[in-house]
Every structure is written in structure tokens, then in C-alpha cells.
Amino acid sequence: MVSGDCDLLVVGAGAAGIAAAREAWSLGLSVRVLEARGRVGGRALTGHALGAPMDFGATWLHAAQSNPLVPLAEAAGLSLFDHDSVRDSRVWMGDRWAGPREMREYEAAERAWHAAVRLAARRPGLSLAEAAPRGGFWDATLTHWEAPVISAAEAGEIDLADYLATLLNGTNLLPREGCGHLLGVLAHGLPVTLEAPVERISWSGRRVRAEGRFGTLEAGAAVVTVSTGLLAAEAIRFDPALPEQVLAAAHDLPMGLLSKVGLPAAGEDRLDLPPFGGLERRVEEGERAMTFVAWPFGRNHLEGFAGGALAWEASRAGEGVLVDLAFSELRRILGARAMRALRRDAAVTWDWGRDPWARGAYAALRPGRGGAREALSAPIGGGRLMLAGEACHASLAGTLAGAWLSGAQAARHAAAALRPRGVPA
Ligand SMILES: Cc1cc2nc3c(=O)[nH]c(=O)nc-3n(C[C@H](O)[C@H](O)[C@H](O)COP(=O)(O)OP(=O)(O)OC[C@H]3O[C@@H](n4cnc5c(N)ncnc54)[C@H](O)[C@@H]3O)c2cc1C
Structure with a gap:
């Protein structure tokens, strides 16, 4: 059983969750990550059944010039190939x-x-x-x-x-080892608990509490990175409920496949x-x-x-x-x-449509629903509850890079909520 207390709780160990946890760590916060699956990476999954790596989800590092994962992949020693060439x-x-x-x-x-x-x-x-x-x-x-x-x-x-x-503009790079592999490397050493689906998040009190069959975890703040498909289906019960405009934003960003x-x-x-x-x-x-x-x-x-x-x-x-x-x-x-x-x-x-922890590939904004990405990523409860993930990014939506940047930004907002101005770390 998982129990305990930390500064920041991260729900989901995909690109956004890994970025949020790394950012929180670098800011000196204690962090725990709860992941429903038996692996990290979320919608980045590298399989080897064909005798060589094959990505079933995210495949390219798009917009390489501004993609934060490119320098991280290089630093991790992965081999990046310019597909456009x-x-x-x-x-x-x-x-x-x-x-x-x-x-x-x-x-x-x-x-x-x-x-x-x-x-x-x-x-x-x-x-x-x-x-x-x-x-x-x-x-x-x-x-x-x-x-x-x-x-x-x-x-x-x-x-x-x-x-x-x-x-998406710019170069499209392919990590030879796979995007799923890359996220596994970047998650290395993070305090991730696998097979720990969060069922309920209570955020009415001073602490945020996550519950599931794994147990109960309390934190000063939480970053939730599940897909808009799961948010709209209310697969996690929030108490109090998510603000109306946030839930509406999740519905305005349905999952494509x-x-x-x-x-x-x-x-x-x-x-x-x-x-x-x-x-x-x-x-x-x-x-x-x-x-x-x-x-x-x-x-x-x-x-x-x-x-x-x-x-x-x-x-x-x-x-x-x-x-x-x-x-x-x-x-x-x-x-x-x-x-x-x-x-x-x-x-x-791999059927992402039937995958219970994704329910699709990535979100597309419904016509005429501008503002939904901003509503989804706005601080809730003064920043003690943040949503993050690919759908939250204004320009790199639908990508690993967008998810990564959104996760890191959510962690910074949560950190600011935990340490109001003037309170030293
Ligand atoms: C077929 C396909 C091709 C793609 N191609 C590309 C590409 O070439 N380049 C690119 O940049 N992007 C691509 N993408 C998009 C990219 O994979 C996503 O944008 C990105 O991986 C999303 O990351 P995320 O962290 O927002 O969400 P996720 O990766 O979905 O992470 C959320 C995590 O939360 C977990 N979770 C869900 N519910 C719970 C719960 N209740 N409790 C605990 N954990 C939970 C999930 O298991 C998951 O690990 C592709 C996606 C697909 C499916």
C-alpha cells in the first residue's frame, strides 16, 4: 500500500508527468508520481516484437529546433535521425x-x-x-x-x-531507440509508483489527497496529466468537482485517433x-x-x-x-x-482507442471553441491543482514536446502555490 505525504503529487508518468516531476525535483520539492499502467511513457510506447524498436505511439520529435526533448535525448546518448533528409x-x-x-x-x-x-x-x-x-x-x-x-x-x-x-514547422527527428525508450530514460530515478490508478482526488482542504486501490497519498499540490478523454469521461472523481469551464474545456478537446x-x-x-x-x-x-x-x-x-x-x-x-x-x-x-x-x-x-488509460491518440479542438486549451491549463485552487498534458499546450498541442512543456509549467505553478512569494524554499 502507498501512503504518505509530499510537496507535489503527479498523476501519470507520460511526457507531461515526467517533466512535471523532474521540474519539481529541480525546484527542491519532494515529489511522488502515481501511474496507472505497469510502465512509464504513456502514449509513447516502444515495442520490440519485430526484432527492432517500433514506436506504437509518439514516433517523431517534431519541431526539433524548439523541442525540449531533443537536447535531453542527445544528452542521454540517444541517436537522432533527420527523417526529412x-x-x-x-x-x-x-x-x-x-x-x-x-x-x-x-x-x-x-x-x-x-x-x-x-x-x-x-x-x-x-x-x-x-x-x-x-x-x-x-x-x-x-x-x-x-x-x-x-x-x-x-x-x-x-x-x-x-x-x-x-x-508543426521545422525538422522531424527520429530517435533510433524509440520515443518510448527516451521517456523511460528520462523517468529514470523518479519516485514513480506503477499500477497505481488514481480514482479520487480531494482538494477541498489545505492538502490534496489522492486515493485508489494503491492507498492514499497527501500532497501540498497536484499535477494531473491524464488525457482529455479521461477527464471528460470523469474517470477520476474530483472532490469538489472540477470547475465547470475546465470540464467544458476537456469536452471541447475530444480525443482523435x-x-x-x-x-x-x-x-x-x-x-x-x-x-x-x-x-x-x-x-x-x-x-x-x-x-x-x-x-x-x-x-x-x-x-x-x-x-x-x-x-x-x-x-x-x-x-x-x-x-x-x-x-x-x-x-x-x-x-x-x-x-x-x-x-x-x-x-x-496497439489500439489507443480501446486503451483504458488513453482513450485515443491526441486531442483536437472542436470548431469555434477557442480558449479551451487555456481554460484546461489554468491554475485551479490557486495552483494547488494543475492539469497538464499535450492538450494544454497552445502551439505544440498533440505532441510529446507540448506535453513536456505543459508538465514543467504546471509544476512551476504548483511550486509557486506551495511557496507564496516571500516564503523561502
Ligand atoms: C499513434 C500515435 C502517434 C503519435 N505520434 C507522435 C509523434 O510522432 N510525435 C509526437 O511528438 N507526438 C506524437 N503523438 C502524441 C504523443 O504521444 C502525446 O502527445 C504525448 O505522449 C502525450 O503525453 P501526456 O503526458 O500528455 O499524456 P500521456 O502520455 O497519456 O500520459 C498520461 C499518463 O497518465 C496515466 N493515467 C491515466 N489515468 C490515470 C489514473 N487514473 N491514475 C494514474 N495514472 C493515470 C496514463 O497511463 C499515462 O501514462 C502520437 C500519439 C499516438 C497515439
Whole structure:
């Protein structure tokens, strides 16, 4: 049984929770972390079933220039690879690959698509679907890429201004050892109790109290980093209840879904695809498709991605459906050869939609609900209760970096609440 007292209690040992705990430690606070799962990392999870690391959740360190995890990964001795330096995407046109001229047209259409979307943002409250150009040869493919594939939600479910505010620029680095591995390294030595789901948080008195089957823990302040999916479902009972505007913010930031599948090679056939070769399909409006990255780092597997409604449908349909979907997509593009070249029986996947401690991949802001990220991250009870996590960050939302920065900031707010101005540490 866990019991005791500390300055700061952190709920969740994902990126935000690890950052909060490290920040609190560096400020000289005593800290305890309670994590529901039997591992740290949350939505960053590196598996090894394919004989090499494969991330089922967070994969890239986006916006590398401003990503706080980049220097930390370097200092920890991880090897970071610039994925943008080897991008080699192929687009299937339905009966053949897009040729060089078509690829140039695709790139020009992409610039026009972004310009049109930025222009539309002058009108407030629009969804990405209302702003995205339609009717052009590549428009549906571009909207499909930006919404379900990148944002894990359909364009009609995404607030346009927030989409623009959270667009990721800069280099995308891949830690060779995996993002889940990175978070494990960064959590090393922290006082984390695993398999300790918090069921109730009481914050009416001077102390904050967390309870669950692990026992009871009291603290001067708490940083809670669970996903907005769990907050909106009221998976943790707060006493008193969370302020109305905070709960409303969690509902305004519902979880999108992105699912990954790893398909190992059956033999020597590499399907004429280079390492890191990207595969996507031109789609018509309303059509859904998966995308693929072949043989990352020259490894013997191919990674597939399904996002938005397609991913939710596969999740609801149950185990194995995403793998079936990946194979039918690849058959469509590469024919029966793909069926022979890849092992269906050894395919691996992780269903974040059914994962009870995530309930989705990352949050997308509902159209017209600007201000929700700020409401979610505002100090509660004078800073004795802070919410943190990817959904709380204004510009790096949906990423490890956003979660990390939000966790560290929440810990600083909590520390300030614990040590009012003028009271020495
Ligand atoms: C498929 C996929 C691909 C992605 N790709 C990228 C990418 O390439 N780059 C990138 O930067 N980001 C990516 N992301 C997003 C990134 O993974 C998340 O933004 C980030 O990991 C969220 O961190 P967090 O700390 O906010 O939440 P989490 O990682 O969810 O951490 C919250 C923790 O709280 C725990 N918890 C929940 N309930 C309780 C409870 N009651 N008691 C105690 N503990 C509890 C959970 O188990 C979890 O460990 C991806 C996500 C997915 C799913």
C-alpha cells in the first residue's frame, strides 16, 4: 500500500508527468508520481516484437529546433535521425504511381491549399473542412493528409484557428531507440509508483489527497496529466468537482485517433521500396486510406498509419481489423506481391482507442471553441491543482514536446502555490 505525504503529487508518468516531476525535483520539492499502467511513457510506447524498436505511439520529435526533448535525448546518448533528409514519398493514383510532373503539381497544390486555409482563417469559428479548398485534383488528398493522418481527426471536427496555431514547422527527428525508450530514460530515478490508478482526488482542504486501490497519498499540490478523454469521461472523481469551464474545456478537446501497425517482411522481397519510402494514395472526397513508411532505418518491417474515422472504425470493429485493413490497402497498391512479402501472422499494433488509460491518440479542438486549451491549463485552487498534458499546450498541442512543456509549467505553478512569494524554499 502507498501512503504518505509530499510537496507535489503527479498523476501519470507520460511526457507531461515526467517533466512535471523532474521540474519539481529541480525546484527542491519532494515529489511522488502515481501511474496507472505497469510502465512509464504513456502514449509513447516502444515495442520490440519485430526484432527492432517500433514506436506504437509518439514516433517523431517534431519541431526539433524548439523541442525540449531533443537536447535531453542527445544528452542521454540517444541517436537522432533527420527523417526529412530521406523523405521519398510515392503516391498511388489508383492504377499507377504519380509521375514527376504529377508530384510537382501535388506540391504546388499543397502550397495553394495552405494559402487558402490561412486566408479563410480571417473568419472566426470555422472548421478546417469549411476552409479547405475543394474540387481541385489534389484537394481531397491534401485535406485527408492534414486532418485524419496528421491531426488524427476529420476536418469537420477541427477548429481552423487552432489547426493553424498548432501547425508543426521545422525538422522531424527520429530517435533510433524509440520515443518510448527516451521517456523511460528520462523517468529514470523518479519516485514513480506503477499500477497505481488514481480514482479520487480531494482538494477541498489545505492538502490534496489522492486515493485508489494503491492507498492514499497527501500532497501540498497536484499535477494531473491524464488525457482529455479521461477527464471528460470523469474517470477520476474530483472532490469538489472540477470547475465547470475546465470540464467544458476537456469536452471541447475530444480525443482523435491515430493507429499504427507494424508489418514484418516474410523474406527478402522489399517491394522495390527504399528505407523510409513513404506510401500514400490519392483519394476522392470522403474516401479514407492508410499511409505507410517502408523499412525505417533499413529494418525488416513496414509501418502503417490509420487516422480519424478510419482508425475509430477499426478500433470499434475489434482486434485484427487494422491489420486486415493494412493488408487490403497494400494489396490495392502493390498487388498480391505484398501479401507474399509481408507476414500477417506476425503483424503488431496497439489500439489507443480501446486503451483504458488513453482513450485515443491526441486531442483536437472542436470548431469555434477557442480558449479551451487555456481554460484546461489554468491554475485551479490557486495552483494547488494543475492539469497538464499535450492538450494544454497552445502551439505544440498533440505532441510529446507540448506535453513536456505543459508538465514543467504546471509544476512551476504548483511550486509557486506551495511557496507564496516571500516564503523561502
Ligand atoms: C499513434 C500515435 C502517434 C503519435 N505520434 C507522435 C509523434 O510522432 N510525435 C509526437 O511528438 N507526438 C506524437 N503523438 C502524441 C504523443 O504521444 C502525446 O502527445 C504525448 O505522449 C502525450 O503525453 P501526456 O503526458 O500528455 O499524456 P500521456 O502520455 O497519456 O500520459 C498520461 C499518463 O497518465 C496515466 N493515467 C491515466 N489515468 C490515470 C489514473 N487514473 N491514475 C494514474 N495514472 C493515470 C496514463 O497511463 C499515462 O501514462 C502520437 C500519439 C499516438 C497515439
